[in-house]
Amino acid sequence: MEEPLKDHHCPVLDQVMISPGYYLLSLTAPQIARAAVPGQFVLIRCGTRYDPFLRRPLSIHQVKRERGEISLLYQARGTGTRWLAGRGKGDLVSLLGPLGRGFTYSGREKRGLLVGAGVGVAPLLFLAGELAALEWKLVILIGARTKAGILRVESFQRYGFVKTITGDGSTERQGTILSLLEEETKETDWEGIYACGPRAVLKGVQKISRETGVPAQISLEERMACGVGACLGCVCEGTAGEVLRYLRVCREGPVFDAGEVILHD
Amino acid sequence: MIDLSVEIAGIKLKNPVMVASGTFGFGKEYASLFNLSKLGALVTKGLTLHPRPGNPPPRIWETPAGLLNAVGLQNPGVDFFLSEILPAMKSFEVPIIANIAGFTIEEYTQLASRLTVPGITGLEVNISCPNVKAGGMALGAVPELAAEVVEAVVKATSLPVIVKLTPNVTDIVALATAVTQAGAHSLSLINTLLGMAVDVNSRRPALGNITGGLSGPAVRPVAVRAVWQVSQAVDVPIIGMGGICTSNDALEFILAGASAVAVGSAHFRDPLAAVKIIEELEQYCIENGIRDWKQIIGAAWKGQN
Numbered sequence: 001m002e003e004p005l006k007d008h009h010c011p012v013l014d015q016v017m018i019s020p021g022y023y024l025l026s027l028t029a030p031q032i033a034r035a036a037v038p039g040q041f042v043l044i045r046c047g048t049r050y051d052p053f054l055r056r057p058l059s060i061h062q063v064k065r066e067r068g069e070i071s072l073l074y075q076a077r078g079t080g081t082r083w084l085a086g087r088g089k090g091d092l093v094s095l096l097g098p099l100g101r102g103f104t105y106s107g108r109e110k111r112g113l114l115v116g117a118g119v120g121v122a123p124l125l126f127l128a129g130e131l132a133a134l135e136w137k138l139v140i141l142i143g144a145r146t147k148a149g150i151l152r153v154e155s156f157q158r159y160g161f162v163k164t165i166t167g168d169g170s171t172e173r174q175g176t177i178l179s180l181l182e183e184e185t186k187e188t189d190w191e192g193i194y195a196c197g198p199r200a201v202l203k204g205v206q207k208i209s210r211e212t213g214v215p216a217q218i219s220l221e222e223r224m225a226c227g228v229g230a231c232l233g234c235v236c237e238g239t240a241g242e243v244l245r246y247l248r249v250c251r252e253g254p255v256f257d258a259g260e261v262i263l264h265d
Numbered sequence: 266m267i268d269l270s271v272e273i274a275g276i277k278l279k280n281p282v283m284v285a286s287g288t289f290g291f292g293k294e295y296a297s298l299f300n301l302s303k304l305g306a307l308v309t310k311g312l313t314l315h316p317r318p319g320n321p322p323p324r325i326w327e328t329p330a331g332l333l334n335a336v337g338l339q340n341p342g343v344d345f346f347l348s349e350i351l352p353a354m355k356s357f358e359v360p361i362i363a364n365i366a367g368f369t370i371e372e373y374t375q376l377a378s379r380l381t382v383p384g385i386t387g388l389e390v391n392i393s394c395p396n397v398k399a400g401g402m403a404l405g406a407v408p409e410l411a412a413e414v415v416e417a418v419v420k421a422t423s424l425p426v427i428v429k430l431t432p433n434v435t436d437i438v439a440l441a442t443a444v445t446q447a448g449a450h451s452l453s454l455i456n457t458l459l460g461m462a463v464d465v466n467s468r469r470p471a472l473g474n475i476t477g478g479l480s481g482p483a484v485r486p487v488a489v490r491a492v493w494q495v496s497q498a499v500d501v502p503i504i505g506m507g508g509i510c511t512s513n514d515a516l517e518f519i520l521a522g523a524s525a526v527a528v529g530s531a532h533f534r535d536p537l538a539a540v541k542i543i544e545e546l547e548q549y550c551i552e553n554g555i556r557d558w559k560q561i562i563g564a565a566w567k568g569q570n
Contacts, residue, residue, distance in 0.1 A: 045535075050330040050481070050482045053330055222322065230294040232324070233324045
């Protein structure tokens with residue numbers, strides 16, 4: 001049964017800075033844990049007054065259904081996320097969710113390629129866990145500019161084979177995550193690519209998906225207000241046509257088929 | 266049980282708290298969050314004669330205690346609304362006020378007449394959208410043109426006509442007087458303030474449309490001032506809006522002269538904002554021994570005289 005959407009007041013279980021500027025926040029949120037699927041997000045209120053005014057959309061990073069817990073992985077880079085980084089054990093935060101359309105997948109024992117650039121790994125750990133439970137063979141590509149942006153490698157290693165790459169060569173390989181993806185897609189037949197990261201990376205994923213014929217799903221980020229599909233603030237350009245030109249990232253997304261959207265710089 | 270009901274231009278509201286156009290879509294999304302029949306009324310997203318894709322993104326940009334938006338009247342058009350959306354809205358059991366946005370006077374009258382159907386309780390004439398190049402604010406900022414639109418709409422419909430005014434004018438009283446003389450039954454004050462932001466990282470305008478409309482608590486004093494001035498100059502009821510987040514905010518508008526209020530951007534912070542305000546207003550009446558809350562409409566200026 002579908003749970004009604006609710007604004008949940010969730011106690012913080014734990015918050016750790018896992019790398020400079022990057023935080024892993026665990027919360028007690030049993031209803032969200034029960035209802036969420038990989039790729040969905042929550043809108044989290046960051047502050048008690050009017051500044052910042054809007055909630056922040058954060059992907060659900062991990063779910064422990066039996067314990068009623070979820071975790072969020074984010075980078076503190078503005079007033080909202082910096083406020084959130086200041087929350088500690090026992091503090092209540094307000095979460096609306098789970099929201100949006102997540103990743104789609106079916107079948108067992110398939111081969112999946114996960115592509116996470118920087119904090120874009122956030123929605124992929126939840127996905128990796130679900131796919132691994134279906135006995136998928138996963139290769140997980142994680143890229144960032146520097147080593148500090150390579151996040152959660154050990155956690156991903158539980159679910160598949162992890163390859164990392166950095167712009168400055170401070171991990172095993174130097175280069176871009178797209179070069180890794182190009183190599184991988186040459187070698188094996190993949191059921192699908194599941195990607196999240198900056199727009200430039202997702203554009204590259206679209207291109208590689210088009211060229212290799214491997215279907216890709218990409219998780220988009222956009223500035224959001226209502227998060228439920230009412231305000232039409234968070235749209236991206238779709239490929240479907242004139243009147244339906246704009247798709248709501250919060251409702252039709254945040255996960256789209258790579259061919260469904262046109263990404264601009 | 267406190268009676269919070271009020272009548273606006275012949276529209277009976279069970280309480281004076283409505284949801285503002287553009288922030289609430291057509292209600293469907295919020296219907297899974299709370300029972301919409303608790304609301305005084307629901308004002309729809311702006312409807313145009315033809316479907317509109319809206320403006321290119323980014324469409325929103327957060328600002329201190331508020332946000333800029335430049336959605337650009339994305340909507341499926343009046344025909345789709347009537348055939349596919351309105352029938353399902355009946356289950357909300359809430360008065361539905363259709364917000365209409367034309368680009369010519371002819372379009373406004375066509376919208377008004379097509380929307381004069383059972384299920385629609387009133388029309389809110391949007392002559393104040395800052396995010397479109399024609400119509401909207403371009404018509405609504407000039408008293409003579411605004412009056413022409415209103416006169417034509419009133420002729421085209423038997424429904425109560427509420428006119429939503431822009432604050433982006435030198436003299437909002439002149440505008441309010443002109444549209445009231447043209448037959449407006451009620452006024453909505455205010456639409457968003459025209460604004461702009463620059464993204465210092467990209468060094469470009471933050472919004473796809475370059476300029477946008479500012480809403481949220483940041484604009485509240487501007488809105489309260491408009492209600493204060495206009496409610497003393499015209500005889501029609503005023504619906505006050507602009508950054509209302511709490512019952513105190515709502516009371517500020519009511520005391521300044523509003524007979525009802527609308528909650529908009531506050532839903533982005535708290536999707537239950539309107540419902541909480543209704544409950545708090547009941548509590549306020551109980552605590553202050555107010556039998557008929559309508560006594561306090563405009564009390565801030567009536568008390569002066």
